[in-house]
Amino acid sequence: MTNSNIQPVLKVTDLKKAYGAIQAVGGVSFEVRPGEIFGVIGPNGSGKTTLFNSMLGQITPDTGKIELNGQDVTKLGPLELNRLGVGRTFQTLQVFGKMTVRDNLIVAAQEHQGTMFSRMFAPSDSDLGAKADALIDQFHIRHVADKKAGELSYGQQKLVDIAMAFMSEPDLVLLDEPCAGVNPSLVGGISTLLKDLNKTRKGSFVVIEHNMDFVMDLCHRIMVMVEGKVMAIGTPAEIRANKQVLDAYLGS
């Protein structure tokens, strides 16, 4: 993975974003390589969410550049980014409560097929039923597949939420605290799922997460952010051994 000739899936160069006098992100640069699970950690207020929102087109950075597979996507919005192959999950639950689990998955990919006009005449499931079923089995949510997503438990909804991000076979998936609010017994399950998906689907992931064991176990490389700047980037072992990081963050 050290071969620098491989084009990164995501390349962020000197990204800056200020809110008034507060420099939320102050010059962040990093690359995410194909097939990599890249973790972003840092205390509250370290700029993780602002960085994430910039990468997802929710906000436009003041300066800096974001490239997806070599294409400049700095100014694109969430819709265009998704069409270019960026999937995401949210920190809080974001499923469509009144639709069934299967329909949640179908709607997560249907807009990638054909045109708006052709979709008017497409079958109800957009021929995505088999794909949805495969994810339903992989996520072990078969028994609730025909229930309305809003009627499920928090943990089940979280699984649906994550599965939705993978329906359109994205190149890059951004996961915003996938373990937030999930009970400890499910955390291991989510970790295993993400590792499986990473192997079978060849996608790259960026994960923001506070659960340190989860991040250390899951990620290939980790970036530590403190006060809007990058403190360190390295493998879990390197991050664990980094004196500066220990003092600033892990030690506390």
Next chain:
Amino acid sequence: MKKLAILAGLLGLLACIFVPTLLKNHGIYLFTYWLIYVIATMGLNLTIGYAGQKSLGHAAFFGIGAYTVAVMMQAGYSFWLGMPLAALGCFVVGLALGFPALRVQTIYLAFATLGFNTAVWLVMRNEEWLTGGTFGINNIARPEAFGISFDGNLAYYYLVLAFAVVLGLLLWGLLNSPWGKAFTALRDNPIRAESLGVDIRGYTLLSFAIGAAYAGIAGGLFGSMVQFIDPAPFTVEASIMMYLMVVVGGPGYFLGPLLGAAVGVILPEWLRFAQAWYLFVFGTAVVMLMIWLPDGLLSIPDRIRAKRQSREASAARAAAGQSGVKA
């Protein structure tokens, strides 16, 4: 279940065909009036119920449709030319009204559409050269097609029924295509929908435009039914009434408008005995409905089902707890 639904639909259609033959003119009039509001609120149900856009301007489209057909027929053109023009005109104006919805939502959007309705109503009242102002337009003829005259009340009722069935089937087809899911996704969570590639701008605009086109067609049928139009039926109050019909029937339920329009059109007839107290009784009924059934009459089966499921789930949990198995 599906067979049962089709059977019920066919029975309902048969009732709509045969019951009016037993009725006098006033009964037929009420049925026609009901179906016209069914068409208009079907469109509004798409805008409000499926796509989640709060519109209080629907009566404006109803009016634009009515005046378009009336003015065209006054100018000597056929009903059959005026009608598609009414639908198309409302579609375009509806598309334009969708643009505020891209910036504001909920009550703010409702007020923006309410302002639009007031503006349209003022045009109808003030531009006498076009609309006849408060005197309105008289002697709007009823159409004929293939040598069949729809002049008689029953014949005209069947024409409106045909419109309602065709437009209902078209909407059913649209909602069962991927569009239906996209609209629902837009309503439930626009930010999530956009992150999944749903063009929320496009679907928001089209939910207004298609809803408006349905209102336009309903308006055209309305003008030809009453054969005289003035600005009175197209006020903001009428828009609120249509919104209420959607809410009472059940927003986001395909058959909601059938019930909602019935409540809006037929209930006032039943409440005639109350005379001066009519609005009081109607208002009280609405308040109680909003408290106990905020999702409308058609949400009753869903509520019963949800209650049964939660009872079963808690029973299952209790059983699992007793045997020491972790659920």
